[in-house]
Amino acid sequence: MKDDFCKKAIILIDEKGLKRKDIAEELGISAAYLSDILLGKRMAKRYRHKIAKILGFEYEDLRLIG
Numbered sequence: 001m002k003d004d005f006c007k008k009a010i011i012l013i014d015e016k017g018l019k020r021k022d023i024a025e026e027l028g029i030s031a032a033y034l035s036d037i038l039l040g041k042r043m044a045k046r047y048r049h050k051i052a053k054i055l056g057f058e059y060e061d062l063r064l065i066g
Contacts, residue, residue: 002039003040005048005052006037006038006039006040008013008055008057009038009051009055010038012055012056012057013038013055016055017035018055020034020035020038023054024056027047027050027051027054028049034051037051038044044046
């Protein structure tokens with residue numbers, strides 16, 4: 001179940017030409033776990049703020065929309 005965070009993160013990763021492996025490495029998690037987060041299979045509240053910061057948007061902004 002993808003939410004607004006997942007959709008925006010995937011779009012920004014593609015637009016910026018970033019590799020999920022590199023983002024996962026920076027976060028200290030596996031690429032598989034990052035993929036699960038982006039697919040909406042895991043909430044990973046602890047990492048969503050960090051992912052948003054890496055991609056240059058505020059996680060709180062998306063929570064207020066929903």
